[in-house]
Structures are given as structure tokens and as C-alpha cells.
Amino acid sequence: MKIQGSVALVTGANRGLGAAFARALLAAGAAKVYAAARAPSTVAEPGVVPVRLDVTCPDQIEALARELGDVSLLVNNAGIGGASPVLALASIDLLQQQIETNAVGPLRMTQAFAPIMAASSNSAVINVISALSWATLPGVTSSYSASKAAAWALSNAMRQELKAQGTEVLSLHVAFMDTDMARGVPGDKTSPDEVARLAITALEAGQPELLADEVTRSVHAGLTAVPPMYLGMLG
Numbered sequence: 001m002k003i004q005g006s007v008a009l010v011t012g013a014n015r016g017l018g019a020a021f022a023r024a025l026l027a028a029g030a031a032k033v034y035a036a037a038r039a040p041s042t043v044a045e046p047g048v049v050p051v052r053l054d055v056t057c058p059d060q061i062e063a064l065a066r067e068l069g070d071v072s073l074l075v076n077n078a079g080i081g082g083a084s085p086v087l088a089l090a091s092i093d094l095l096q097q098q099i100e101t102n103a104v105g106p107l108r109m110t111q112a113f114a115p116i117m118a119a120s121s122n123s124a125v126i127n128v129i130s131a132l133s134w135a136t137l138p139g140v141t142s143s144y145s146a147s148k149a150a151a152w153a154l155s156n157a158m159r160q161e162l163k164a165q166g167t168e169v170l171s172l173h174v175a176f177m178d179t180d181m182a183r184g185v186p187g188d189k190t191s192p193d194e195v196a197r198l199a200i201t202a203l204e205a206g207q208p209e210l211l212a213d214e215v216t217r218s219v220h221a222g223l224t225a226v227p228p229m230y231l232g233m234l235g
């Protein structure tokens, strides 16, 4: 997909990677960037069009799709983290919230905007997933990893089904980024601005999937290692 002249809608665009996507898309020549946020007053990026959206509210999604008839690029970025040891009772509530936000949200958004993107000869969806769709950090990411594994499977299904209408789908897998979500995580983190730029380059090159950093590439390679990395992480 070509970004020049496109009209983008970025969810969770008030901070973190979403704000970085909004900046990078404008810099790459997008004609318009709708910056969706639960509280649009918190959108600070110059040049974007703030819109209200909670991705867990079907009514808001439907209303936005009626309002924004020119969207050609949907960036499903909004997401929530949170630690969840698998045996903690609270993990079930967190799993339900994360599935609703991280997997069902992007699915509802894609269902609502697919007919709009079908009208464009240059359209795409970017799904922000995670290296943790393929691995679980013991005692920490059971439910988050489950929600991102669901998002990965849905992203692959979207690519298969949207092909018929010419809409491309890019799955973006990334490890830790320097945003609020990973604030408590020690060690090196990737800049969200760099990740957004890499994703735009990958989209313009027609790639179906981006493994945005070395950690993500190593986790991905670990799927076919002997023994596979996900078994090692459980032990």
C-alpha cells in the first residue's frame, strides 16, 4: 500500500505507539490521520483529526464507521497489558478484558471498516500484535499472551478474507517498546517512533508480517527450535 494520499485511522492514538503511528503517517504523506482515543482531548499530535473511540464499544465503532467514509488504512493499535499469573483468580477477569480489547476490538474495527476500505484501490489494515503472541513470560503474561495469540490468528484470517477486496493486512510483532505499557520492564526497549517507521516501510513493500526487533525475531525462530522456546519458558 502507498501511504502518500491515504486516509488513516489509528486506534489508541493519544500516546505510545499509536501517537508514533500518527506522526509517522503524516510524515510519510498521509492526506489525513484520524487519531482515535477514548478521550480525544488527550490527543496532542499537531495535524491529526481527533475522534472518540473505545474499541470495546460496538456502538461507538458503528457510529465512527458511519462518520468516516474515507478511511483507507486502519491501524488496530489500542491495547492493554497487565500481569496475570495463570493460577490467580483475577487472571480470568483480566483475560476477558484483554481478549475484548486486544482481539475482539481489532476484529470489530476491521468488520466495520472493511466495506469502506473496499471502495479504495489502495487500502490496508495494520494489526499491532506482540512477540508475546508466541511466548509466555512465567507468572506475568498468561492472559496477555493468550489475547495476542488470538489477535495473531485473527490477523492471519483477515489477510485471507480481505484479499478478495484488495485490502492488505500487516501483522506487526514487536517486543518491548519505550511506552507506558512497558514502563516497569527493565532493559533495552525499542523506540515506538522507530517501530512505526519500520511498519510503514514494511506496508509500502507489501510485506504481510513484520518482526520489528531482534528479540521478536529470536522468539519467532524459537517456535521451531528443539525444544521449542515456549516449552523452555514454561519450565
Ligand SMILES: NC(=O)c1ccc[n+]([C@@H]2O[C@H](COP(=O)([O-])OP(=O)(O)OC[C@H]3O[C@@H](n4cnc5c(N)ncnc54)[C@H](OP(=O)(O)O)[C@@H]3O)[C@@H](O)[C@H]2O)c1
Residues within 6 Å of the ligand: 011, 012, 013, 014, 015, 016, 017, 018, 037, 038, 039, 053, 054, 055, 056, 077, 078, 079, 080, 081, 101, 128, 129, 130, 131, 174, 175, 176, 177, 178, 179, 180, 181, 182
Ligand atoms: N509497549 C510494549 O512493550 C509493547 C510490546 C508489544 C506490543 N505492544 C502493543 O502495542 C500497542 C500499543 O501499546 P503501547 O505500548 O503504546 O501502550 P500504551 O502506551 O499503554 O498505550 C495504549 C493505548 O491503547 C489505548 N487503549 C487501551 N484500551 C483502549 C480501549 N478500550 N479503547 C481505545 N483505546 C484503548 C490507550 O488509551 P488510554 O490513554 O485511554 O488508556 C492508549 O492510547 C498495544 O496493542 C500493545 O499491546 C506493546
